[in-house]
Amino acid sequence: MSDLLQLSAVEARAALASKKCTATELTQSYLDAAVQTEALNNYVQLTHDKALEMAAASDVRLQAGTAGPLEGIPLGVKDLFCTEGVETTACSAILKGFVPPYESTVTSKLWADGAVMLGKLNCDEFAMGSANETSVFGPAVNPWSDSNGPNLAAGGSSGGSASAIAAQSALLATGTDTGGSIRQPAAFCGVVGMKPTYGRCSRWGIVAFASSLDQAGPFARTVADSALMFSSMAGFDAKDSTSANSPLPDLASAMAAGVKGMKIGIPVEYQRDGMDAAITTLWEQGQEWLKDAGAEIVPISLPHTAYALPCYYIIAPAEASSNLARYDGVRYGQRVEEGGSLDDMYEASRAAGFGEEVQRRILIGTYALSAGYYDAYYLKAQKVRRLIRNDFDAAFADVDAILTPTTPSVAFPLGVKQDDPITMYLNDVFTVPANLAGIPGISVPAGLSSDGLPLGLQVLSGAFCEEKMYQVAQVIETQSGFSGAPQRAAGRANS
């Protein structure tokens, strides 16, 4: 039944509605695909029984005519989302064995709309990383990797989500994006990844990395699937004080409308030296597609772009250093008892429980918030953040959306950037500004590099204007005719 894996979510919904297949069949196909592509290490836990139970319940509802918008759609969950009764570790040793007695708001909403949980997906430890290499379970592998060559990074932090969507072992997947953790792996794996406006999706029940930047979003194979899933995830939640009570725009009509008459901004600051030529070419190509579809291309300036990355690497670690203080081995997760005192236990538990990158960021963040350094680092970074947001506000006063590359490079082999955190951080150079500004961004696969690796274009729009972003993304998807078929997807011989 591997042909079931070829259906998009929108198509699968139609197939389920017209009884061409059952949710159980569809789910079983995905569970099989996940087992078949196990080597990609994108699942950290397959919830086989739960998936089939949920699929059976979906079949009952499909039969009864009470199907939800995502009824019977098999969906993977980044291991950062707390899932009731299912171990949730944030891919960190310190949370090993933690089984939440509660379900995150976002996943609750997805289940309420009928989605079927396949399992928990790999990610960087506490979502800190750009290659999924900091996971305690080891890296997720990019299914575009040549089986004869080195394994390529799926990207991060939501590497497992992107890898599973591309490998066709999940039809939809959740991700979180703090500095590009949805969009960058989506670009690397040739799938659609979207970070909503900050406040659109509740953060309740998601293991926090950097609270003012974290935002959950959908992974999908098509722009329409992405919009479908986003509509289920989003919504005001009184349990999250930063949740926005703003009605969701009509995405379907926006996507059907095309881009005729829209103004698309091209930020001059995103043209970087040393960027892959293929990426520059694709970016120009994207502008042509939009022009052909009737949009007006306008050069714009986002003058503070260069400061986004350093600013991010102050704010995110600062918040993380505080958010991760609760992992002390006392109430949940892994405890290491060494020495006699409480402080000894804290130190031993945290030293053993946190990986190198997480420790690095806790230290950076602790330093940035320290007395005497706060003004120079954290406060200054917050001021820069405001300037970056002002840049976007000014831009969106003039243009409807902004088009940029998603990443400055294609997927790189695993291991090569591990020793150099700064080079690794540069992966996020085009994605971080949207997090700092709180605006939505989507990465759409739009072409291949000369090595046959996928490349993504990023569309940004103003806060709470996701419809404009989807409007442009839909045109790029259509015009590019990208049909991602990675070598190691399920059903392929050499996967």
Next chain:
Amino acid sequence: MSNLVQGQTGEWEVVIGMEVHAQVTSDSKLFSGSSTAFGAGPNQNVSLVDAAMPGMLPVINGTCVRQAIKTGLGLKADINLTSVFDRKNYFYADLPQGYQISQFKHPIVGEGVLTIELSDGSSHVIGIERLHLEQDAGKSLHDQHPSKSYIDLNRSGVALMEIVSKPDLRSAEQAGAYIKKLRSILRYLGTCDGNMEEGSLRADVNVSVRKPGAPLGTRTETKNLNSVRFIMQSIDAEVERQIEVIEGGGEIFQETRLFDTSTGMTRAMRSKEDAHDYRYFPDPDLLPLTFTQNYVDQIAAELPELPDDLRVRMVNDYGLSSYDAAVLTEERETALFYEKASIGRDRKIVANWMSVELFGALNKAGKTLAESPITPVALGELVDLITDGTISGRIAKDVFADMFETGKAAANIIESKGLKQVSDTGAIEAMIDKVIAENQDKVDEYRNGKDKLFGFFVGQTMKLSGGQANPGMVNQLLKNKLK
């Protein structure tokens, strides 16, 4: 009255500032829906948020915000329409989040004032620096296991108001008056129950000494004092220690100290060098706290009359002494009792009966006003029976004692015991005649100029009447008869 303390090298001035932690009266915690009820079993009032489970988020409790605004208004303070919650980061077993959510740079309430009255009749205006909202931590129990500490998170996340005074206090007595007055205001407002035994009100006291006119000395902070007596004792002990150290050629270090209630001394807990770097920063889980002036005005309009205003009204309108007014307004319950008992009557007489007889009896019986066997109405009725001449003041004391004992109404007691005052001229004259007849020798002495004997005749007559004769009439009639 001078507040200066005499040392070996001359006089010293004491400078005190207080940080009071007042638990906000609210059914649920500052950022979670957990109950705040006192006395629950360990870890019974703990939500996922209070236990800092992964992915949990704080949501501000509007009631606590309202209470803080109300308190700010009661302290005549500036109310900040925008304030910010910060994280105060430190590791401790009873702090599950690894940080306390507090307000650091932008508190909800700014500068205000509080007026204290001292026993010498002087009053002092003490500046309030700020009031902010913050979470309480849990409790570590060290006596449950030989080598382990147990943690009770019931208090974790409970809303506190930290009320910081300016360094305007100059003596232990002033500090005591300050905490009493603050407690009184909080209780009038209903924003904190003021129960110091249960930990609803705790104070950190900053103390320094200096030669009069000199710049401020180095201060120490004595933490977590939970009674007025301990606050005052700790200040006296700390002042004495500081003067001794300085006069002995030593130096005072900025440090945190603990008051040992068994020795009555303070001892060092941690020095400034060991002080935490709390790494304050705005809590990214919470938006700045904002509300409108209109909202503040609404709360202001519903504010109850506060002790200062009430006291002034009692002095000006009721004619009470400043002291009586202060006693009657210290507790809201007392003031309400008094209002009920005295309305439509001689306010001064009722005030007197309350502050002398009723408080005396309650004290002796170890009862609070709320447990008084005599209701405000019953006390008022007793006063009525005095003022209308039904009983004398002296008889009234017996009636009062009976009322206190049995809870019966004064009229019933007077009726059943036949204590009604004798105001019949004929009956009193008959008694006087009898006394004169039986004490003819004394009558002669009196008439020969020994005026002092008049009291003897009054006493004998009253005794003969069983205390029931109207004393005014006895006086008058005796004077006539003895002429």
